[in-house]
Amino acid sequence: MYLPKKLLSQYKQINKKYLVLIFSFGCIILLLIAAEAYYLNSENVKPAIFKTHEEKIFENYKNKIFGIDISHYQGRVEWGKLKKINKETEISFIIMRAAVGEDDEDQEFSTNWYHAKKLNIIRGAYHYYRPDENSIKQADNFISIVNLEKGDLPPVLDIEAVPSLQSIKSLKKGLKKWLNKVETHFGIKPIIYTSDSYYKNYLSDTTFQNYIFWIANFNPVMHPQFKKWKIWQFSKTGRIEGINHDVDFNVFNGNIEELKKMTKK
Incomplete structure (x- = not known):
């Protein structure tokens, strides 16, 4: 069929418009199909779960107490x-600072x-030991502040600092004096708190081999280097309801009955 040039030009323009509309509509359909497929697939894909170090410890030691x-x-x-x-973990014990050095008392201890x-x-209760102060005066300070009762944990000697005015040998003698005096007064053998590295560098000889150790190690590990730990302080940035600041988390290497056996009779 013969069409005039003018009509033929108009016919071609109309065809182009229809082709553009058909192509656009087809693209929209394809995009909708792709979006639906992505949505259906995403429902079946579980998001990656990254556990914090604290969460790993709680899970790994779920049969212990904290x-x-x-x-x-x-x-x-x-x-x-x-x-x-946390939601699953009860607070089984609380250890609080009582004394510092020769004459300081923690201002929140009595409360x-x-x-x-x-x-x-x-x-x-624990005593923060100042390595360049007199050990007997430090023991007397702790004794004057703390009144242990039946069911309380043994006294704790917290040693973290290195002396600047005496040798390590003299430091260890002082620590032993503190431990002996406090044990004599309360009738129960104290616990020693220190870090993994401090124990390795200064306390790993036979002088303190018969003491229970509470070890601090905040590295992303699943247990302290010191194998005979009884309490492990594994975090210093814990957050719990009732305390508005970071708090230390600890795990006891045993159950509640074993912890009770350690307490004052």
Whole structure:
């Protein structure tokens, strides 16, 4: 059929418009199909789960018990809210700083000591040892502040610092004097708190081999280097309800009955 040139030109323009519309519509359909396929596939794909070091410890030691340690650095504790470390983990014990050096007392100790007992949580007290101060005066300071009762954990000697005015040999003699005097007074053998590295460098000889050790190691490991640890302080950045600052998390290498056996009779 013959068409005039003008009509033929109009016919071609109309065909081009239809082709553009058909192509555009086809692209939209393809995009909708692709989007639906992506949505259906994404529902079946589980997102990657990255566990924190703390979460790994809680999972790995789920058959053990956990506790915290506190001092005035944690501020005023809201004891009515202090029940669990996380949704699954009860606070089984709390160890609190009582004394520092020869003559300092932690300003929150008496309040913390009272409320832990009231909540029926196993409690303990520790002394922060200053290596260049007199060991006997430090022991006397701790004894004057702490009144251990039945069911309390043994006294804890916290040694972290290296002396600048005496030798390591003299330091160890002083530590032993503190331990002996405190044990004589309370009738129970103290626990030693220190870090993995401090133990390895200064305390790993036979002088302290008969003591229970509470070891600090915040590295992303699944256990301390010191194999005979009884308590492991594995985090210093824990957050729990009732405390508005970072708090130390600890795991006891045993169950609640084993912890109770360690307490004062």
